Amino acid sequence: MRNIKLTIEYDGKRYLGWQRLGDYDKTIQGKIEKVIKLMTDENTEIIGSGRTDGGTHARGQVANFKTTSEMTLEDMLAFFNRYLPQDIVVKNVEEATERFHARYNATGKQYSYYVWNAEIPSAFERAYSFYYPQQLDLARMEEACEKLIGKHDFIGFSALKKSKKSTVRTIESISIEQEGSLLHFSFVGDGFLHKMVRIIVGTLLEIGAGSMDVSAIDEIFENKVREHAGETVPAQGLFLDEVYYR
Structure with a gap:
């Protein structure tokens, strides 16, 4: 199982914040998880470094998710930025250690x-x-x-x-x-x-x-x-x- 770390930039004015609210489509987490499902055919929860409120923006939000996909990091980066809305951009994709947790490990x-x-x-x-x-x-x-x-x-x-x-x-x-x-x-x-x-x-x-x-x-x-x-x-x-x- 791979642990993938993302650095994400977003314009938050169209969204209700980071945290997914049920199946509601107006959250950053919800949008990214839909693309991960499309990319890996896995139902995966993405973990953010913290919640941002509705309307708040990010230049360097960090998140991680687990996957069995063998897709290269370069292909993941291209896939995210092809299928995400233009106001959400994945700036970097990297392999993290198995125990890395975007929220709990933040200092x-x-x-x-x-x-x-x-x-x-x-x-x-x-x-x-x-x-x-x-x-x-x-x-x-x-x-x-x-x-x-x-x-x-x-x-x-x-x-x-x-x-x-x-x-x-x-x-x-x-x-x-x-x-x-x-x-x-x-x-x-x-x-x-x-x-x-x-x-x-x-x-x-x-x-x-x-x-x-x-x-x-x-x-x-x-x-x-x-x-x-x-x-x-x-x-x-x-x-x-x-x-x-x-």
Whole structure:
């Protein structure tokens, strides 16, 4: 039995997210599994490094699946990109060890979030960024980022109601880069809770706009109340850039 590792890029705006929902055809996992069935004549579950929400994009999602097919890796790559929709692209196919698991073996991830910060919206950027016209103080936002870096319980920055699993995560770095009207937020960490990046960005925007104080970060860590954080910004600005493995 072979274990095949895929690196996948997708535009998520047409889809309900990564995870297959029954036989529903509007998920990334569902689309890829249909092509694997066509390619190998096997009913196979593909395992992703994690779920991305509806509307979220990926440049470097990682997944694996088991197969008895003897097809070459080169032929698999060509088959995927011939039969998948144009908004889902397999960038790389490789042979993995028998025990490789795309989710359990992941040691970290990098996400990007894009904000269009201008008085006038963009017709072209609207599908891949969040339009936020309020004037922002980048220095205040960067000061807030420093408070977020490190090991913390991020339950107050997540959409989780309760969790039996640990909600402690480590953010290694957060950067904010500006190119014209486009703000690029980059996050690197050992893992991210449900909607955590989108809630952190919403909080940073409110701090930058002056409607929330920088000290709110410390208060949210202390009281662990989701409602004290900023809004959950829309999914279309979020990209999974890379998944890290040892």
